[in-house]
Amino acid sequence: MQNNLVTQIISKALLLIRKKPVVVVLKMSGIIGQGSGLKSGLNLSSFDEKIESAFSSSNVQAVALIINSPGGSPVQSELIYNKIRNLSQEKKIMILSFVEDVAASGGFWLACAGDKIYAAQNSVIGSIGVVSSGFGFYKVIEKLGIERRVYTQGKSKSILDPFMPEKKDDIQILKQVQKDIYENFKDLVLSRRTNIEKKNHDEIFSGAFWSSKKAKELGLIDEIGNFHSVIREKFGKKITIKKINSEKSWLKSLLGSAIGIVMDKLLSSLEERSIRSRYDL
8 A cells, every 4th residue: 555655756756857858949931041241141151049049949840941941052951951851850859940921932931841741821932043143334334444363273263253244155154063063963852852754853842832722732831720720730739848949149139129120120131021922912
C-alpha cells in the first residue's frame, strides 16, 4: 500500500514538472538579401542565431516558419534553407511552413524547407524563376556631353555597364548564370514537392504565380489553412507556442522612439514595395 502511494506521488510529481509540447515560431518576412546600413535584410547572417535558438528549445514538436517574402537573393535563400533543413534532420524536428501574403521566388524557396506547406486562402505562391533588371544610360550621357572612361583587365570585367551600349556577349554570360540558378531552383522544388506532376512542369516553372487554390492544384502547397487552426488540429489545445523574437535594428535601438521605428520602416519598405507590388491586388 505504501509503495503504491509513493508511486502515485512520484507519477503526479512527474506530470507536474513535465513540460507541455512546444511549437517554435520563426517569422521570415521581407526581402531576402544583405540589406543596408539602415535596414536589415532577411539573410543567414542576421537570422542564424534565431534559427539555432528555434531548434535548441526543449520538447519541440515542430518548428513553424511564418513566411511573407516576395523573394530576393538566391544565395541567401539557399543558405537559410540549408541551415533549417540540416538542423531539422540532425534533431529530427518537423518543419511546417505557413505562407501569409506571399511566398514568391526566394520566398517559396524558403517555404520548401517545410515538410508541409500551408497558405492562407488569398496568399500568392510561385514565381519560380530568375530575373535580373537594370537601366541603360549611355544615350543620356551622350546628350549631356559626358564621356565614359573605363579601364579593365579582362574583357568581361565591365559586363552590363549601364553607361555603355549593351553587348550580346554580356547578355549571354548573364543568361548562363540565370540558367544555372534556375535549374538549381527547379531541382530544389522537385526534390521537396514530390507530388508535382510532370505534365504541370512547364506551367509551374514559367515564372508565373497563383492564388493558394491553384497552387494546391499544382502541388506547390499541401493545404489551405492558417497557423493557429493547423497547430490546434495537429497538436491539440495543450501546446505551448514559443515565438523567436526578432532583434531591433540599430536605428530603433539607438533612438528608442517612434521616429526611429518610422524611419527604419520607411527605408525597408521602399525596395520591398517595388517588388511586392507585382503580387498585390
